[in-house]
Amino acid sequence: MxxxxxxxxxxxxxxxxxxxxxxxxxxxxxxxxxxxxxxxxxxxxxxxxxxxxxxxxxxxxxxxxxxxxxxxxxxxxxxxxxxxxxxxxVRPACIVADKCGGCQWQTVGYDLQVAAKQEQVKSALERIGKFEQVPLDSIIPAPQSLGYRNKVSYPLGFHKGQVQAGYYRKGSHRIVNLNQCPVQDVRLNPLLAGVKLDIQDQAWSIYNELDHTGALRHLGLRIGRRTGEILLTLVTASDDLSELSEQAAVWMATYPGLVGVCLNYNSQPGNQIFGPETELITGEASIREQFAGLEFVINATSFFQVNTEQAEVLVEIIKRELNLSQTETILDAFCGVGTLSLPLATQARAVVGVEISPATVAQAQANAEINQITNAEFMVGDMATWIPAADWHPDVILLDPPRKGCDPETLACLETLAAPRIVYVSCNPATLARDLDQLCHQGAYELIKVQPLDFFPQTAHVETVAFLRRRN
Known part of the structure; x- marks a missing residue:
């Protein structure tokens, strides 16, 4: 043997x-x-x-x-x-692809990437969702496989006397120091390279996650792909940053497109990037973006899809499949800043968005006002507690939950609304399949169509939208 x-x-x-x-x-x-x-x-x-x-x-x-x-x-x-x-x-576009944990598939040809993501969705729905026949459409590749990210958050570190900013090494919390990243919008590269040098010159302390000392934890950058407006956010465990206002003014004068500098406070240990409080240091607290024919205002911590162009493709698919007639009422159960619900509001009778974050709800309402959309209302609430108090039955429910998906209680509450149609957007095929199993095999819905989209080239992540119809 x-x-x-x-x-x-x-x-x-x-x-x-x-x-x-x-x-x-x-x-x-x-x-x-x-x-x-x-x-x-x-x-x-x-x-x-x-x-x-x-x-x-x-x-x-x-x-x-x-x-x-x-x-x-x-x-x-x-x-x-x-x-x-x-x-x-293939040859990776990134010189540190063998070390950096930000991308898994820099060495995988793009055609194989999208084929693997298609199979990932199919396999999850069959194995976890228990669907024998999956109504799966072919995955839609991203318009561009590099330079697509409109938002990045880099952990900060200190090594051999130098401030570092970059992603963690694979399987560790050691930082791979970066001066540019091929998957982020190229207009952010000068800020990534330059801001950490200024942090070094200012001698601001860097947070140590082992003993929880020091101040600066993350460098956040967000850009409007269509407007070119950039927001810079420093995440800190303390306000011990001398001459920050002066340095922020220098950044505003140095980097084209930079419209604001913010300071976010997060003193809690753990991996959560942003804390609950954000302070404007100079300029504007938000950027503007043109999206799906509307104007959106997005702050440092709001959720907005990182791939603007592919998110617009998603919105068009949802519009086409729903084929609204301006008579429908829509519940957007995880509304964020209104990315999905506001483009649909122009074709519906009324839209109600629910989100757990008061700041995000305020921004969604502001986005409705900016676009003079009067038939959209946004409110603060947790779906599991908000739904039982809701005395209405929407025609369409939009679901775009976090990566963990919906909890069983929320799905059970959604069932009581008896909406004829559900649109479920997910960035995790496993939790999507689990939730569709509950809605379809234990609930009253049937799965009509599943459409994967590649929002995240060079990584193993995939976005999927599923369309459900209530039986009888």
């Missing part, structure tokens, strides 16, 4: 078919061929009947790896050597 290769034996003879492998262990070295991409972005290969997940690999790659973690039927490995590249492997 062939033994699995060990650290002292790098031979990689494949076991004979039907043979039982002995127990494997972390540290052993294997050679495998990568055959698939997982939903987490890792390459996936097989050793006999076992599955191995290997980051930074592409289908067709022949690789040597060291097992890092094993279970009886699957394991995880770290790439030691690319023995031969697969046909879908």
């Amino acid at each position: 062939s033994a699995l290769p060990s650290l002292s034996d790098s031979s990689t003879a494949t076991p004979e078919p039907g043979q039982t492998l002995p127990r494997w262990k972390a540290g052993e070295i294997l050679e495998i061929t990568i055959t698939d991409l997982s939903s987490t972005g890792d390459g996936l290969g097989r050793w006999d009947e076992r599955v191995i997940f290997v980051p930074d690999t592409v289908p067709g790659d022949r690789v040597r790896l060291r097992l890092s973690h094993v279970k009886p039927r699957y394991g995880y490995g770290n790439l030691l050597e690319l023995l031969s590249p697969g046909p879908e492997r």
Whole structure:
């Protein structure tokens, strides 16, 4: 019987078919061929009947790896050597793609990226959602695969006497220092490179997440793709930033498009980027953006899709599928700043948006007023408690929840509204499938259409919109 290769034996003879492998262990070295991409972005290969997940690999790659973690039927490995590249492997646009955790698929050809995302949605709906026949349309690729992000938030660090800003290294909280990023709007690159040098010159303290000392935690940048307006936000654990107003004025004079500098306070330990309080230092507290034929005002912490152009495609798909006749009432259950509901309001009788954040609701209402939309109302509330008190039955429910999806109680409450149609927008196929299972197999809805869209090129993330119709 062939033994699995060990650290002292790098031979990689494949076991004979039907043979039982002995127990494997972390540290052993294997050679495998990568055959698939997982939903987490890792390459996936097989050793006999076992599955191995290997980051930074592409289908067709022949690789040597060291097992890092094993279970009886699957394991995880770290790439030691690319023995031969697969046909879908491409040269990354990013010079630190092998280190940075911001993108998983810089080395994966774009056609394969979108094919993998299509399969990811299909697999989730079949396995988790228990749909035997998925009404799945072909994924819509992004208009551009680089330079598309309109918002970035970079953790700040201090290493060898230098202020750093960038994304975390893969699997760690060590920062990969960046001066530019190929997936963000190119107009943000000068600010990423320059602002951290000014932070260094000002000798402002950098937050240490181990002992919770220091001030500055994140550098946030947001740009209106159509207007070019930029908002700079520093996230800090304290207000111990001398001469901030003076430095902010210098930034305003230095960087074209910069309309405002804000300070967000977050003293809580953990991974949440923004805190509840934002202070305007100079300029404007929001940027303007032209979106779906309307003008939107967006502040530092508001949710707005990071891919403006693809979000407009999503809105057009929803408009086309709903085919509204100005007689319908719409409930936007996670309304944000009105990104979905306001473009639909022009074709509906009335829109009601609900959001848990008072500041976001105020901004949604302001966006309605800017566009002279009088049939849209926005209110503060949690859906699970707001719905039971609502004495109306909308014709359409829009759902665009966070990545975690909807909780069962919220979905059960939504069922009581008996809306004829539901539109569910999701950035997580797994939680989408779980929630559709409850709505369709346990509830009164049937799944009519599923449309994936690539909002996040170079990553394993995918956006999906599902259309549901109430039975009878």
